[in-house]
Amino acid sequence: MALMTAKEYIDSLRKLNTRVYMFGEKIDNWVDHPIIRPSINCVAMTYALAQDPQYADIMTATSNLTGRTVNRFAHLHQSADDLVKKVKMQRLLGQKTASCFQRCVGMDAFNAVYSTTYEIDEKYGTSYHENFKKFLIYVQDNDLTVDGAMTDPKGDRSKAPHDQKDPDMFVHVVERRPDGIVVCGAKAHQTGSINSHWHIFMPTIAMGEADKDWAVSFACPTDAEGMYMIYGRQSCDTRKLETGGCIDQATPSSADRRHWWCSTTYSSPTSTFS
Numbered sequence: 561m562a563l564m565t566a567k568e569y570i571d572s573l574r575k576l577n578t579r580v581y582m583f584g585e586k587i588d589n590w591v592d593h594p595i596i597r598p599s600i601n602c603v604a605m606t607y608a609l610a611q612d613p614q615y616a617d618i619m620t621a622t623s624n625l626t627g628r629t630v631n632r633f634a635h636l637h638q639s640a641d642d643l644v645k646k647v648k649m650q651r652l653l654g655q656k657t658a659s660c661f662q663r664c665v666g667m668d669a670f671n672a673v674y675s676t677t678y679e680i681d682e683k684y685g686t687s688y689h690e691n692f693k694k695f696l697i698y699v700q701d702n703d704l705t706v707d708g709a710m711t712d713p714k715g716d717r718s719k720a721p722h723d724q725k726d727p728d729m730f731v732h733v734v735e736r737r738p739d740g741i742v743v744c745g746a747k748a749h750q751t752g753s754i755n756s757h758w759h760i761f762m763p764t765i766a767m768g769e770a771d772k773d774w775a776v777s778f779a780c781p782t783d784a785e786g787m788y789m790i791y792g793r794q795s796c797d798t799r800k801l802e803t804g805g806c807i808d809q810a811t812p813s814s815a816d817r818r819h820w821w822c823s824t825t826y827s828s829p830t831s832t833f834s
């Protein structure tokens with residue numbers, strides 16, 4: 561599959577059955593919600609810029625897993641040059657969105673889990689690394705956005721996960737089945753969580769032998785059964801509703817960009833960036 565356009569990315573979110581709640585209510589059309597949509601537009605920019613030939617060297621890379629062209633946000637760093645281009649890509653996105661474009665945590669998670677699973681397999685003879693590689697090829701080939709889900713609510717910070725009064729203060733395994741695991745718990749402060757197609761879960765603190773059930777890392781679709789997204793209160797969130805939807809949408813500096821930020825329909829990257 562080719563890299564997604566910004567419009568295809570936004571349309572792909574509509575196809576998911578992501579369960580979103582905000583201010584105590586379920587939001588059905590969350591993709592067009594005026595509080596949420598600006599953040600979706602920022603992720604969409606990571607897709608739009610990857611389509612633009614002038615940014616191809618920064619925004620795309622050749623996958624070391626398949627040899628195919630992938631969005632750099634789904635790439636495993638292979639060299640110092642890759643790391644420099646990653647920073648240039650982040651700087652470019654910062655200039656274009658004046659906001660958080662959300663795919664960085666997933667990108668860091670790919671790189672961390674890739675090397676960690678390799679080391680686990682070396683030590684224990686397991687096959688997590690191959691499993692992860694298959695998942696990442698799926699992500700790269702379908703040009704998906706993935707949330708890096710690490711921070712748990714944590715409960716009493718002086719206590720380990722197994723010592724918490726409420727075991728759900730850290731995500732943990734509650735059942736092991738032949739086809740996988742069942743987990744329970746929550747993650748907090750997730751950047752771009754609802755705007756992601758998949759989540760990679762990782763533990764948030766160092767754990768001991770007694771925390772075995774909490775020492776778990778896995779990937780699952782954002783709309784998996786039992787996943788609920790609670791969109792948190794932010795200090796400036798209702799300002800987006802108070803001015804006809806044209807404040808706090810980042811910093812438009814031309815009529816075209818104003819159209820990009822304030823419209824619910826997408827204008828082509830060439831007209832947006834001209």
Ligand SMILES: Cc1cc2nc3c(=O)[nH]c(=O)nc-3n(C[C@H](O)[C@H](O)[C@H](O)COP(=O)(O)OP(=O)(O)OC[C@H]3O[C@@H](n4cnc5c(N)ncnc54)[C@H](O)[C@@H]3O)c2cc1C
Pocket residue numbers: 665708709710711712713714717718748749750751752
């Ligand atoms: C804008 C933003 C985006 C984020 N995006 C993501 C994301 O995409 N994915 C993700 O997984 N997380 C994300 N986070 C979460 C972030 O990584 C956590 O907020 C951070 O790790 C701190 O954890 P906490 O909020 O639980 O604070 P706490 O752990 O409660 O820490 C609060 C303070 O208490 C101190 N403290 C904690 N425990 C102890 C202890 N036992 N003894 C003494 N001092 C202690 C800490 O050093 C700190 O100063 C995001 C956070 C922000 C603000």
